[in-house]
Amino acid sequence: MSAPVVAPGATIDAHLGRLGHALRGPRRGFDLRIRRGTLGLTLLAVILGVYLAAQWQSRPRPVGAAPEYRREVAAQTIERLEAEQADLKRQIADLRAQLGARQAATAAQPDLAELSAELDEAKLLAGTVAVHGPGIRVLLDDSAVRTIPPKDDPAMYIVHDYQLRDVVNALWAAGAEAISINGERIVAPTSIYCVGSTILVNDTRTSPAYEFLVVGDPARLDAALADSANLKALKGRVKSYGLQFSTQRLKDVSVPAYVGGLDVRHALGVDAPSTRGGAR
Amino acid sequence: MKVRSAQLLLSAVCLVFGVLLMVQFRTQGKIAKQLVAESSADQAQIIANLYDANVALRKEVDRLERQVRENDETSGAARAAQLAADLQKVRIVNGSVPAVGPGVELSVDAEIRPEDIQDLINELRNAGAEALALNGQRLTVRSAVTSDHGAVVVNNRKLIAPYVFSAVGAPDTLERALTRKGGLVSYLQTTYPEGRFSVSRSDKLTLPVAETTSAFQLAVPDNKTG
Numbered sequence: 001m002s003a004p005v006v007a008p009g010a011t012i013d014a015h016l017g018r019l020g021h022a023l024r025g026p027r028r029g030f031d032l033r034i035r036r037g038t039l040g041l042t043l044l045a046v047i048l049g050v051y052l053a054a055q056w057q058s059r060p061r062p063v064g065a066a067p068e069y070r071r072e073v074a075a076q077t078i079e080r081l082e083a084e085q086a087d088l089k090r091q092i093a094d095l096r097a098q099l100g101a102r103q104a105a106t107a108a109q110p111d112l113a114e115l116s117a118e119l120d121e122a123k124l125l126a127g128t129v130a131v132h133g134p135g136i137r138v139l140l141d142d143s144a145v146r147t148i149p150p151k152d153d154p155a156m157y158i159v160h161d162y163q164l165r166d167v168v169n170a171l172w173a174a175g176a177e178a179i180s181i182n183g184e185r186i187v188a189p190t191s192i193y194c195v196g197s198t199i200l201v202n203d204t205r206t207s208p209a210y211e212f213l214v215v216g217d218p219a220r221l222d223a224a225l226a227d228s229a230n231l232k233a234l235k236g237r238v239k240s241y242g243l244q245f246s247t248q249r250l251k252d253v254s255v256p257a258y259v260g261g262l263d264v265r266h267a268l269g270v271d272a273p274s275t276r277g278g279a280r
Numbered sequence: 281m282k283v284r285s286a287q288l289l290l291s292a293v294c295l296v297f298g299v300l301l302m303v304q305f306r307t308q309g310k311i312a313k314q315l316v317a318e319s320s321a322d323q324a325q326i327i328a329n330l331y332d333a334n335v336a337l338r339k340e341v342d343r344l345e346r347q348v349r350e351n352d353e354t355s356g357a358a359r360a361a362q363l364a365a366d367l368q369k370v371r372i373v374n375g376s377v378p379a380v381g382p383g384v385e386l387s388v389d390a391e392i393r394p395e396d397i398q399d400l401i402n403e404l405r406n407a408g409a410e411a412l413a414l415n416g417q418r419l420t421v422r423s424a425v426t427s428d429h430g431a432v433v434v435n436n437r438k439l440i441a442p443y444v445f446s447a448v449g450a451p452d453t454l455e456r457a458l459t460r461k462g463g464l465v466s467y468l469q470t471t472y473p474e475g476r477f478s479v480s481r482s483d484k485l486t487l488p489v490a491e492t493t494s495a496f497q498l499a500v501p502d503n504k505t506g
Contacts, residue, residue, distance in 0.1 A: 009291075019367070022371055028481075041291075067320060070320060071318075071320060071323065074320065074324065074327065075323065077327055078327060078330065081327065081330040081334060082330065083321070084334055085330060085333060085337065087337060088334060088337035088341060089337065091341050092337065092340055092341055092344060094342035095341065095345060095348060096344065098348050099344060099348050099351065102351045102352070102387040103363065104349065106351075106359050106363065111356070112356070112359065112362070112363060112387055115360060115363045115364060115367065116363060118367055119363055119366055119367045119370065119387075120501075121495070122367055122371055122374060122376070123370055124496065125374050125376075125493065125495070125496070126373050128368050128370075128504040129502070130501070131496070131499035131500060131501055131502060132499070132500060132502060133496075133498040133499040133500055134498055159505035162395070162399065165399070165402055166395070166398075169424050169425060169426075170424075171286070172421075172422045172423065172424040173424035173426050175464055176422070177422075177496045177497070177499040178348065178496075178499045186421065187373075187421055188373045188374070188375075188405075188420060188421040189373070189408075189409075190405065190421070191402050191403075191405040191406035192402060193324050193402065195318075195322050195325040195329065196318050196319055196325075196326075197318065197322075198318055198322065198326060198428055200326075200329065202334035203329055203330065203332070203336075204333075205326065206310030206331075206359050215496075215498055215499040216498060217498065220454045223378075229359070254411055254502070255499070259342065260333075260336070260337060261336050261337060261339060261340035261343075262369065262370065262373050262408065262425055263336065264369045264372050264373065264409065264410050265450075266382055266383065266410055266448055267372050267379040267380065267410040267448040267449070267451060268372075268379065268380045268381055269368040269372045269377040269378070269379060270377060270378040270379070270380055270381075270486075271368075271373055271377065
């Protein structure tokens, strides 16, 4: 597919040079000018034609009208479900804020103050509260390479779900306290998986570039990601296929709250000895 | 006059070429993505997942609405009970209390890599595990899987095979996720043909409290409500 692009480009340069000469040239007779003008226009039309044709050919060919239509319908369904998902998340955020306000009021009751404070602390750790603090911003994006050599596997040039998991794992290992990927907070029930080439985080579709916002010790996090012993596979792809991976230390990073259910229907908690009737 | 119109023409030509070149380049740049674009089967899978996710989110909305209503209607004692129940739930998620419940155990007797363990944990979370432990160690969101001279390290402790994952959650869903054809476990079985992988259901698993659930040192809440 790269051949038609390069070849006309080369010819065009040559033509352009010649056209430039004609235009810049010394005064000529009237007839000659018209002839040259027509010639120039003709050349221009030919070149444009070639270009348009090249453009046309490089467009992906639809497999057939019917599958294309089905894909369109499916894409619309996905959009509708995503709009619904965004709306439900807004409702959850709103309800959690309402409940939080009420529970804060409850905390004014002396007998409930301790319980309420413990709940606040637990929610903070669980990730249902937005946090900020020092940290880093990590960017991971598909390769910037324009054309893939025919022998190469295109999958090597794009970011995969396991690479996001590897980065998250390396960040936790380096003492990260809060992480989000493209606005999705990483919490205990979070899974990062792919369907085809689409990566889902918290069952929400994401697309490159992937932006990690991380609260933690900036120097330690940055050093861990830079350490050649970590993320070897990912760094190999960066080197060989041009995946884009960069970090930036920040004085203050805001990591959003998790907006989804914390589904606990089967597990029962066993009271840890220290939780109630504390020593205070 | 002549010169100016010629210049104009040349500028116009350059502009058109510029635009065309740009378009051409962009088209080329997107090829990588098009080659791996969502197929119809992928779209169907995404729709199914989104549908399930929305059902779960709607349940959470209903639950929160009920909770807000109850909070308004009930007295102090009932509110205390609600707070305590909420707290217990969040602590289960955090691993700061032991968790008991039905679920599955996955035993892996093979020298799998830390990445495989990471992926298995991800798979169990994806299947709806509510609480997880590995070789008797409770896993939290911040549990990292690393390696030390070839040994798998989780929560700063070296582990040795067999790796036993205990997951509390809906046993059917968990078992199905682990045993499905083309799933991660079957893939690992192919990768480690000598390895022994087994999944067993349990009516009652008891997972210990996490060894480290340290409070945040650097992250501060944006506000007190949440």
